[in-house]
Amino acid sequence: xxxxxxxxxxxxxxxxxxxxxxxxxxxxxxxxxxxxxxxxxxxxxxxxxxxxxxxxxxxxxxxxxxxxxxxxxxxxxxxxxxxxxxxxxxxxxxxxxxxxxxxxxxxx
Amino acid sequence: xxxxxxxxxxxxxxxxxxxxxxxxxxxxxxxxxxxxxxxxxxxxxxxxxxxxxxxxxxxxxxxxxxxxxxxxxxxxxxxxxxxxxxxxxxxxxxxxxxxxxxxxxxxxxxxx
Numbered sequence: 001x002x003x004x005x006x007x008x009x010x011x012x013x014x015x016x017x018x019x020x021x022x023x024x025x026x027x028x029x030x031x032x033x034x035x036x037x038x039x040x041x042x043x044x045x046x047x048x049x050x051x052x053x054x055x056x057x058x059x060x061x062x063x064x065x066x067x068x069x070x071x072x073x074x075x076x077x078x079x080x081x082x083x084x085x086x087x088x089x090x091x092x093x094x095x096x097x098x099x100x101x102x103x104x105x106x107x108x
Numbered sequence: 109x110x111x112x113x114x115x116x117x118x119x120x121x122x123x124x125x126x127x128x129x130x131x132x133x134x135x136x137x138x139x140x141x142x143x144x145x146x147x148x149x150x151x152x153x154x155x156x157x158x159x160x161x162x163x164x165x166x167x168x169x170x171x172x173x174x175x176x177x178x179x180x181x182x183x184x185x186x187x188x189x190x191x192x193x194x195x196x197x198x199x200x201x202x203x204x205x206x207x208x209x210x211x212x213x214x215x216x217x218x219x220x
Contacts, residue, residue, distance in 0.1 A: 031207035041145075041196050041214045048208040086151065090207055095164045096141065096200075098151035 002027045002091045006099035013077050013106050021072040021102045023087030031090035032063055034072050037101070038083050046072070046085075077106045110135065112201050112212035120218045126187040129215045133180050133201030140182040141209065142174060145196040154197075157182055186217075194219045 003026040013019055023032075034046040047054050047061040049070065054061055058077075063070040074081055084101040091097050113132045121127050133140050142154040153166040157176035174184040180201075186193055196216050200209040 033208060035211075041198075041216070043198065043200075043211040045208065045210060050207070088151075088209075094139070094141070094156045094158070095153050095166070096143075096209065097153070098143075100150050 002029065002089060002097050004087060004089055004097050004099040006085075006087055006102050008102060009100065010103045011105070013104065015077060015079060015106055015108050017077050017106075018073070018075045019077060019104070021074070021085055021087075021104075023070040023072070023089075023099055025068050025070075025087075025089050027068070027091075029065070029089040029091065032070055033088045034061055034070070035086045035088065036081075036083050037086060043086070050090075074104075077104075079106045079108050082106050112199060112210055114197075114199050114212040114215050116215060117213065118216050118218075120220065121189050122220050123189055123191060125189050126185060127189060127217060128183055128185045129197055129199075129217075131182045131184075131199030131201075131212060133182070133199075134203075134210055137201035137203050137210075138180050139202050139204070140176060140180065141200045141202075142182070142184050143198045143200070144168075145198060145214075146192075146194070151198070154184065189219045191219050193217065 005024045035043045049063045051065045060073045087099045139158045141156040145151045155165045176182045196214045198214045200211045202209045
């Protein structure tokens with residue numbers, strides 16, 4: 001089955017810094033989403049981005065489907081950005097595979 | 109529009125018992141997926157339902173089962189609970205023809 005790898009596994013930033021999170025997947029996918037999991041466990045939708053580039057405020061994402069990777073950019077990070085970021089891909093047959101996540105901590 | 113709701117939010121059971129979790133999708137969404145999240149295994153797909161039919165199933169033992177009702181609400185059941193079933197169980201829904209999933213707040217199950 002499809003493998004999803006996220007890097008880095010952990011990231012510590014000073015408030016105001018920028019960062020790039022990466023998601024590699026091993027096969028063609030028909031959808032890809034980025035989520036932020038808050039400390040209470042809620043998965044919050046960031047982007048639905050099977051291909052192309054999208055921006056939402058300080059966050060933006062790019063997926064290059066032909067090269068099987070996606071990037072999530074966080075600019076001017078804030079302490080509220082802390083949490084775990086997941087990449088999830090659609091593997092066909094209505095099954096979604098999640099990466100292991102990137103745990104981000106933003107220091108004030 | 110209300111989001112995905114899950115009940116109960118927290119649950120404590122003992123080994124050998126069974127448990128039923130409930131998920132109500134976003135109004136108009138007919139597909140519901142279930143996931144288990146544990147520190148060791150991460151987020152793993154359990155099963156997905158559409159129009160009361162299970163369309164896909166993850167690699168979980170038969171103790172894990174689910175169903176979907178005609179109003180798209182879904183339940184999952186875990187029988188003969190084991191300590192390793194302690195986890196956050198998440199439910200997601202998406203619209204017909206769509207691929208973007210929206211998650212509920214989860215049910216945190218503790219098995220003692």
